[in-house]
Amino acid sequence: MSLARNITLHLPKRLEIGAGAVRKVGEWAADARRVFVLTTPHTTEFVARLGLAGEVQVFDAIPGEPDIACFDAALSAARLARPDLVVGLGGGSVMDLAKLVAAMWDGTQSLADVAGPNKVSGRNTRLMQIATTAGTGSEAGIRALITDPGKGNKIAVESPHLLADLAVLDPELTFSVPPAVTAATGIDAMAHCVEAFTNKNAHPVIDGFARMGIDLVGRYLARAVRDGQDTEAREGMMLASFYGGICLGPVNTAAGHALAYPLGTLLHLPHGLANAIIFPHVLAFNESAVPEKTAEVVAALGLSGNLLPAAHRFCENLGVEMRLSAHGAAEDQLDRFAADAHAIRRLMDNNPRDMSVAEVRAIFQAAY
Incomplete structure (x- = not known):
């Protein structure tokens, strides 16, 4: 350490x-x-x-x-x-x-x-x-x-x-939060932890909070989605969210959130949903830069097989509609999404792997 x-x-x-x-x-x-x-x-x-x-x-x-x-x-x-x-x-x-x-x-x-x-x-x-x-x-x-x-x-x-x-x-x-919102916000909590954990500015102290948050999501998010009255699962997810909030302080997020923001400001998607749609793509994109930490995330979430489809299934199985086209996006908006996301340097510069405008555009196309 x-x-x-x-x-x-x-x-x-x-x-x-x-x-x-x-x-x-x-x-x-x-x-x-x-x-x-x-x-x-x-x-x-x-x-x-x-x-x-x-x-x-x-x-x-x-x-x-x-x-x-x-x-x-x-x-x-x-x-x-x-x-x-x-x-x-x-x-x-x-x-x-x-x-x-x-x-x-x-x-x-x-x-x-x-x-x-x-x-x-x-x-x-x-x-x-x-x-x-x-x-x-x-x-x-x-x-x-x-x-x-x-x-x-x-x-x-x-x-x-x-x-x-x-x-x-x-x-x-949180008992009355609908399953779809529970899923999307829970993935957002996980994204905070994962993006801080795999960040260029990652720190051992924050890694500890991130690991605990990711582990809690792996254990409790699906349960909370299935049964909104599951007190243990709901409490586990609130703690995961809290740990994610701690991660944001000294380390912050990276490309995942940068790509999600235009979906909120321009497409008016809820923040959690935007992050859920983007999460599998950025996790897979960054794997080559942070293989060991990505392997920890994979293990905590119980993913198997090729990373991108596995992470996509994880989100989809929680009930998240993962296609931007199903949320009202038009294909001619993707260039604007990519340009705006790439310009958010306070987050993009944290990403463990550099991402060009063309690569950002390719992720939006894949999510479309």
Whole structure:
């Protein structure tokens, strides 16, 4: 083990995990007088289960891929509410938005001011993140992504000021997640771990979290898809997602996520689904550059035979529709997808094997 390269590992101040963990929220937040909850229409029903004693304002106008207009609306609503506690109650998009709102509602910085690493000036408001899916691991991390529809890309903000004071992983909140969403978000969690594990910037400490996450996905994702009420499987997947979120901090993802982003910004696919479609292709593309680590991934997921079709079957057997054409993509969009993905250098430069625009285009064609 070589620890020659320094890394910084940020973790939430407190983590509550396990069935019924959400019942501890009210006690922790008992002194909050004004609470601003960001959620979606699908998860607003959980607000009543939080036991919040203060005045609660709910903002639920959050689409699957929040854009600048959504961010502006959430920030305006928060400024009217003047919260002393911000709660992200939902999936990764909701929690990303909650990070930015908590840090920015009482300041003067714009989204353009904070884009990039370490530009957020501070945060005065407590932040609680309550995951209702098992995929992004956003509750664990210091990054937030907002879609810029004008440019067709993601604005990435990274700062320790975006870290949660309390993260809650209660598998009971994921019982109602449909099988297809469970599968796609679970593959996204795995992609975080795999892309960090096989990354040019891989680190032994992060490799440990990645291995645990990949192993949990191999053991529990199919079970969670088959039976949404399987508490053990749901908890295992929430932990896998959390580990994936930790991997994103000091190492980040690579080409897989770079290729997935245009599918969200241009095709409007949910983030987890986009990553699921791309995952087998990039895993197979990178095999020659990181054969030993790829072999570990193969073993953990129980894959056999030629890697690309085996990984494709793994995703397909979970119920994921893997053809871009079935999701509304047109073949004449593939060039734009490839150009946009190749331009995301903050991720593409992490990939263990260099990827040309033509090779990116070939992957989109194969996925089409």
